[in-house]
Each structure stands twice: as structure tokens, then as C-alpha cells.
Amino acid sequence: MDLSWDGLRLFLDVARLGGLTAATSKTGVSAATLGRRITALERQVGERLFVRSQTGYRLTPVGEELLVRAEEVEASMLALKRWKDGAIGERVVQVSAGPWTSAFLGRQIGRVWTATDRFGLELVTANQKVDIGRRHADLGIRNQRPTEQWLVGRLIGKVAYGLYARPELVSGVAAGYFVGVAGEASQTHSARWLHARHGDRIAVRGNDALSVLELVAAGAGISVFPCFVGDSDPPLARLAEAIPELETEQWLVAHHEERHSFAVRTVSERIAALMREHGALFRGQQSRTN
Structure with missing residues (x-):
């Protein structure tokens, strides 16, 4: 045929x-x-x-x-x-990740991509898993080892989670209220954990990660965040130790046929190095970053 x-x-x-x-x-x-x-x-x-x-x-x-x-x-x-x-920038490496990890990569863009690279970079932000098998992304940062036979992955770290609030006892914080998540973002494992344990005390909700962060920073209540987010945000304070049952692995995933291409391999190595360097922050062992 x-x-x-x-x-x-x-x-x-x-x-x-x-x-x-x-x-x-x-x-x-x-x-x-x-x-x-x-x-x-x-x-x-x-x-x-x-x-x-x-x-x-x-x-x-x-x-x-x-x-x-x-x-x-x-x-x-x-x-x-x-x-x-041989055109500069025609090859665009797409990296899929959740909202918080995408934001972290965006702040560290100089470690992942530079103007001298002969390829572009696109951050594909999604709460759900992006299909790398169908080339909807070249690389993915996931919280589980890939099971698909056409994907390969390597463990690049772990991510801890904790409860955070504005230190001053104002508004919802003083009342002991929680800030929940609505919409598509409510399907993440941390959002489900919060609803299962504190659903009766959720008074305010946001339908995306950033709106929840802004609400907590304003004193609307307590919520759960990855430690690399909460510990890096000056208005927030962690209320206790990291939550053991919420800790996840961090896997860098690629299609087995694309992983050896120069652009994908370059971005992959840079992301892995970046995550290793900030490993303590992601594990909740570093209270503040510059």
C-alpha cells in the first residue's frame, strides 16, 4: 500500500x-x-x-x-x-504545564530560551493533560510517570503543597474561611483535597489559579498552593508544614520520536537543570526566594 x-x-x-x-x-x-x-x-x-x-x-x-x-x-x-x-524561529518548541509551573517557567524564561536560539518557544498552559502523542505539545511537565508507549519521561523533582493565608487576621482569614476553586480548575488533586476536607468552610471561590491567589493575598481566606508558589509570594504565609498526601512527582515528558531533535532536547535539558536548581523550593524546603 x-x-x-x-x-x-x-x-x-x-x-x-x-x-x-x-x-x-x-x-x-x-x-x-x-x-x-x-x-x-x-x-x-x-x-x-x-x-x-x-x-x-x-x-x-x-x-x-x-x-x-x-x-x-x-x-x-x-x-x-x-x-x-533553515529558517530561524520556524521550529517552535511547545511546553505544556499547569498554570503555576507555566508561570514559573515564564519568570525564568532566560534559563529556558534565549534570543540566540534558532527556535521559538510556546508555553501551553492547561489544567488537564495535553496530548503529546498527537503533537499538541513537544514537552510536558506532569505529576505522573507517562504510561503511553510512545512517550518517554524522566523524574525531575517533587512538588509539595501547603495551606497559605495572609498573615494579618483580616476578613475571611479571621473567620476561618477558605478560598475554593470553581470550574475546570476544580478538578486538580489539590482543589479536590481542599473541598473534601474544608468544603463546608469555603466562602469564596475563583475559577482560575491566579484569581484564587489574589483572593487569598487580599485576606479572603485560606487556600492550598504548591509551596513553590506560596513560599515565593510575600503577602502569603504558610500556616503549617507541607501536606504529605498532596506531594506529587514532577515528570518531564516527550514523544519518543521527537526527544532527540536539537530544539526539543535543548529545552528539555534546560528545564531539567532549572528544576534541579530550584528543587528545595518545589519540595517546600525553602521559605522565601529573591
């Missing part, structure tokens, strides 16, 4: 956009021609790739499998083009 990259590229457009009409606008290829190309590809594969309906094209299980492999081919073709063109 000899599948052409041109055919796979059209398949990717139809799969991602959900139908021929949208793909026509992107590719400039007529709907009739796209339909024939998809049908020809299905004959080559020997299986239906889409379920066709009036509302669009939906991938079959075989189509889903081909999508993963076609995206791998796409990544390789893009890498080949970047190598051929």
Missing part, C-alpha cells in the same frame, strides 16, 4: 475540519475532488475512514488510527521543511 503525502494531507484537513465544505475553503480543492480523493484513500486502506452524514464527516475507528499516523507523517514533513529552509 503506497499512500501519498498529498492524499494524507487532504485526509487531515477533512478529519480536522469535519467535512468537505470547510476543507474546501482551506485547501482550495473542490468538494467533488476532495470526495473522490477520500474515497480513493479508503480503497487503498481497505476500510471506511469516515461516517458520512448531512452534518459532516465523522471518523471511524480506523480513521482515528490513521489520523494518529498521518499526524506523525505531518510532523516529519514539517521537520524536513524546516531543515531544508
Whole structure:
């Protein structure tokens, strides 16, 4: 079976956009021609790739499998083009992490990326795991060892958590209230821990990490933060020792095929070195940073 990259590229457009009409606008290829190309590809594969309906094209299980492999081919073709063109900044390394870790990397950008690098950097901030297997990111900082066979990971540290509040007994702090998390961010393990143990005392909530931090710093109540966040924020004070059951590992994860590329390897090594240097802060063993 000899599948052409041109055919796979059209398949990717139809799969991602959900139908021929949208793909026509992107590719400039007529709907009739796209339909024939998809049908020809299905004959080559020997299986239906889409379920066709009036509302669009939906991938079959075989189509889903081909999508993963076609995206791998796409990544390789893009890498080949970047190598051929030799253009500065065309290679962008995407690093996915939670809001607090992304903010930490942003403050330490000079340790991760410099203006002399022949690649760009993008921080992909998300509360949920970003799919590195489908190249939605090149590197990920996660709290668990990767289990997917196409991913590799290395342990780069541990992260401690503690309860923090504004030292002055004002507003919600004086009343013993807690600041909780709402929305998507409420699914993190620390947010669930806080709700399970102090849910009846949560008086105020924020729907993202920064708003919760601002509320606590203003005296609205007590909340749980990673120690590298709380111990680095002058308005906050840790109320007790780190919470043992909330401690997590910190894994740097990459796709096994991309990890050896120069740009990804360079960023990976810099992040690992940065995390080792600040290991005490992340483990909750350093009370204040400059």
C-alpha cells in the first residue's frame, strides 16, 4: 500500500475540519475532488475512514488510527521543511504545564530560551493533560510517570503543597474561611483535597489559579498552593508544614520520536537543570526566594 503525502494531507484537513465544505475553503480543492480523493484513500486502506452524514464527516475507528499516523507523517514533513529552509524561529518548541509551573517557567524564561536560539518557544498552559502523542505539545511537565508507549519521561523533582493565608487576621482569614476553586480548575488533586476536607468552610471561590491567589493575598481566606508558589509570594504565609498526601512527582515528558531533535532536547535539558536548581523550593524546603 503506497499512500501519498498529498492524499494524507487532504485526509487531515477533512478529519480536522469535519467535512468537505470547510476543507474546501482551506485547501482550495473542490468538494467533488476532495470526495473522490477520500474515497480513493479508503480503497487503498481497505476500510471506511469516515461516517458520512448531512452534518459532516465523522471518523471511524480506523480513521482515528490513521489520523494518529498521518499526524506523525505531518510532523516529519514539517521537520524536513524546516531543515531544508533553515529558517530561524520556524521550529517552535511547545511546553505544556499547569498554570503555576507555566508561570514559573515564564519568570525564568532566560534559563529556558534565549534570543540566540534558532527556535521559538510556546508555553501551553492547561489544567488537564495535553496530548503529546498527537503533537499538541513537544514537552510536558506532569505529576505522573507517562504510561503511553510512545512517550518517554524522566523524574525531575517533587512538588509539595501547603495551606497559605495572609498573615494579618483580616476578613475571611479571621473567620476561618477558605478560598475554593470553581470550574475546570476544580478538578486538580489539590482543589479536590481542599473541598473534601474544608468544603463546608469555603466562602469564596475563583475559577482560575491566579484569581484564587489574589483572593487569598487580599485576606479572603485560606487556600492550598504548591509551596513553590506560596513560599515565593510575600503577602502569603504558610500556616503549617507541607501536606504529605498532596506531594506529587514532577515528570518531564516527550514523544519518543521527537526527544532527540536539537530544539526539543535543548529545552528539555534546560528545564531539567532549572528544576534541579530550584528543587528545595518545589519540595517546600525553602521559605522565601529573591
